[in-house]
Amino acid sequence: MKHTARKMLTFAMVLTLLVSLCSVFALADGDGAFKVGGTGPLTGGAAIYGNAAMNGAQIAVDEINAEGGIQFELKYEDDAHDAEKAVNAYNALKDWEMQLSLGSVTSAPANATSAENFNDHIFALTPSASAPTVIDGKDNVFQMCFSDPNQGGASAQYISDMKLGSKIAVIWKNDEDYSTGIRNSFMDKAEELGLEVVSETTFAAGNDTDFTVQLTSAQAAGADLVFLPMYYQPASLILSQAAAMGYEPKWFGVDGMDGILTMEGFDPAMAEGVMLLTPFNADAEDDATVAFVEKYQELYDEIPNQFAADAYDCIYAYKQALEAAGATPDMSAEELNSLMIEQFTSMTFDGLTGSGMTWDETGAVSKSPKGMVIQDGAYVGLGTDAE
Amino acid sequence: MKNKSLNRNARKNFVTYGLVIAAYAILQTMSATGSMSSSLKGMLVPICAYVVMAVSLNLTVGVLGELSLGHAGFMSVGAFTGVTAAMSLQNIVPSPILRLLIGMVTGAVFAAFAGVLIGIPVLRLKGDYLAIVTLAFGEIIKSIINNLYVGVDENGLQLSLLTNKMALADGGKIIINGPMGITTIEKLSTFTVGFLLVMLTLFIVFNLVNSRSGRAIMAIRDNRIAAESVGVNVVKYRLMAFVTSAALAGAAGTLFAMNYSTIIANKFDFNTSILVLVFVVLGGLGNMLGSIIAAAALTILPEALRQFADYRMLIYAIVLILVMLITNNPVLKGYMDIIKGKLTGRAKKPEGPAPEGGAGNGK
Incomplete structure (x- = not known):
């Protein structure tokens, strides 16, 4: 009896190992949607940022998909705020046949993945990786947030x-x-x-x-x-x-x-x-922000932070750029890459984290930060906008 | 009797070489025919680096019998010095492969130097005390590199500590930028170089272990007083094993760093040291093939478990516990012995702790 249990246990473990090894070699296939992938810390000390970005992006994807028209498929992989794991996560997304990338959520992993994006000609728009080195010398990596x-x-x-x-x-x-x-x-x-x-x-x-x-x-x-x-x-x-x-x-x-x-x-x-x-104020009273905050609270039971808003904006910026370029989901990542570079350097985008945003060739965004002060447990806009 | 055991050892070593070469050949073929996923392809170089780390730590923990918790510190020294050397020679040495080799040698030399520095005071200690001091060493290295600024211009390398006070001439560039680490690494590492480093590491470790010095090292491990009484120079041999281990870790560090476009000092923290120690313990103290298999399997495993999303690390931990339990299971060990007996001792030892001699002192 005891032996049988042991044998079963061994068998189960060997099976787990085999199944998991097989999955490394498995490839995914796609349908009529643009595959957007990103890496972020979904576990560990910086998890609040990764999860916020993932949730924000997911809300945007759901909204856009419900409208009909352009369809997105979103996949976030965990990088635990570590460059090595971020590259692994990026490669897993590549196996999933990601066409557009949301880069990485935090700076140190983004330094590593953006170099991969550049080598592979996969366009990246990072919601929140703010180090200047993330976009430095890479023509296809763009930022939605201010640089440090x-x-x-x-x-x-x-x-x-x-x-x-x-x-x-x-x-x-x-x-x-x-x-x-x-x-x-x-x-x-x-x-x-x-x-x-x-x-x-x-x-x-x-x-x-x-x-x-x-x-x-x-x-x-x-x-x-x-x-x-x-x-x-x-x-x-x-x-x-x-x-x-x-x-x-x-x-x-x-x-x-x-x-x-x-x-x-x-x-x-x-x-x-x-x-x-x-750049984002969850208390703002414009319709877009109110709708986003309500939806986020309903789904995830907390007030969205700037990371969620940045990621939400990234998806909408992609939508605008894809529509303007007339891109179709059957295009390869490389074709989309050159289309996106063209669009992002020329378009003006209005989102939750700012209006009239533009990007230059380096990939840095131009928008104005808002001063906030915390009052009664909430952010309240503060005075005039700084330059 | 002595001859027989030597032959057994040699045969086991050749099995290890053979398996590593076979694995390399299979993976290279898969890569060439395009049947390999990007995921696995991206892990080849880190696996080689971790294998070298595990084998070199096994030299300290399994063969020398001292518990070191600062192995990532040597990797860090190797990574930062090696990359600095490779980057500052960018205009002088045009061949990328040569630059990588120079980087790896530099990394190994600096790590060996750090090994001597730390080894002289540390190797007076034993057991727990040594573990604590090596742990502190890893933290010190991390702290120093986090506050180190290195740049290069036409006048050569410039250093500055705490804050960036360097005045670089035009055309100069910052290499190590404090906590931001190195951000503009050229990716020079290749799987082939990684494979060669693994082979070199095995060659060095096997030859050291099977030499007169190796026997002296193991004698110290088994009974220090007895070894001393027959005239073995304890300090010399302990330092020899420790420094060899450090140098190999340094080369692995350079290989690892040159596989990514960025590297930060915090990567090589206590957790990385423990990770490598887990490879060694899981693979078996003193068992080099075990270390290789454990390092490769445990590097791939978390990635292979990505489909389980949130439960990934939980499953990873469960698999670790199961492997430990099962490889120590007397019934299974009995089966293995039977199989081994049938193959007249020619079978390879599967992944599992097989302490050779009294290696139980590394707790």
Whole structure:
């Protein structure tokens, strides 16, 4: 009896291995829809971004497919925010015969996959990979979001224009390209504008739970505004630890801060008064945004962040470009590639994350960020748009 | 008696070489005839790199009998120095294959140097203490590279720490850009180079293990005091195994990095070290063929499980546990022995822990 069970177990395991190995060699086939694929962190520490982008894109695909006309088929593969896994995910999508790519959601994996996109002549429009190196030197990789330098510079400009603070402290994560990229461009612009940066402190993965040193330094230097170019997880800790210390400067974040309000276990009251630059405002009252937010809440039970909106815009931008180019789903990825390059460099696109968006040949988007402030647990538009 | 065991060893080594060559031939044919998916094609070079990592770590853990948790640190050193060398020679050495080789040699040399540096203090320690120090070493390497800026212009290489203070002349370019790592790597690695590196690694490891030095290393593993009492220079032989292992990991790092257009220091963290250790433990301490199979299978497995979407990593973990249980199952081991007996010991050892001698001290 015992032996039989063991044999069964062995048999089951061998079968699992065989089936899974076979699947590596299997190829998918398509029908009358454009196959759009993307990679993103669907698991792991950055999963909130990957899932938001995937959900946002899926809503757009469902809407467009319901209309008739152009049809899309969307597939997201998990890259766990890792370049190696992202390339594997990209290759899996290639086996699926992806025609158009949504690149990768986060910057480090996108650096790796965009090089593959370029080599394979598969057009990519990334919703949110903001590092300039993602599009650098690749004629067929485009961004829907601002690039990092753009954000840092715009933040400094905004702080200076709005006279938000006279003494500024910066806390940044020095082992992350996103944080470092924004911080560098912020410092350059701050110097140019004559902003006074009184304290500059860093942290890294592994020591990102206690921010007493950084906050004490900012407080001791008398900073009245703290700039936080980072993702929302460390930012949430900084906000709660500052509150515990009784330190109450103005807080200024970037688009990575988006998501803080929906974070599990975080009291949104802590984020009261935090300002950030983001291209998307879930509280906007135009019909498109209201419809999108409602649909997203209904399906996924949370307020969509900027990543979801960016991905939603990507699909609609593809729709507009495909229609204008008269493309058909039986075209190869390479044919679509040249059509898309032509369209994206010439078209103007209106979406949730901005109107009158245009792209230049480098693949960078031109749109203006919106200043937001968190009030009563929601984002509210803030003053005039910064340049 | 001694001759017989030597022959058995040699035969086993030749089986390993033969299987690696056969696998290479089959995969190359598949690739040439176009019957290979992009997914598998994309994994060939990383598999070679992980195989080299696993075999080299097996030298430390299985043969030397010391638990090292910082193997990814050597891979990191190799990756960053090797790529830097290959990139800065772009205008001087036109042949890409030669640049890759120079990169790999540079990576191996720097990793070996790091191995000596860390080896001298570390190898005074044993067991858990050594594991902790190697773990710290991996973290230190990660931290240093995250804060390192390297650029090249007509005056040569420039370095700067913490922030980018380099003033590069016109036409110069940044190679290592702190936490952003290297972002403009030319993809030079090929499966053939990876295969050759695997063969070279096996050649070095087998020859070391079967040499006088190898026997000294294993004597130290089995009983350090006894080895010392018969005049074996403990420090020398431990360092020899440790540094060889580090150098091979460095070459693997360069191979791995040159397969992607970008590489960041955080890739080579504690998790990567543990991943390689899992290959070694699963394949069997001291069993090189086991390491090769485990490294290849466990690199392919998560990709092969993509169809299970959200349950992928759960299934991966279950498969790992099952493999561990089943390969240690006495009933199955009995069957294997019978089969082996029938084939008069000529059969290859399947994937499974088969500690050779007293390799149980790596906990």
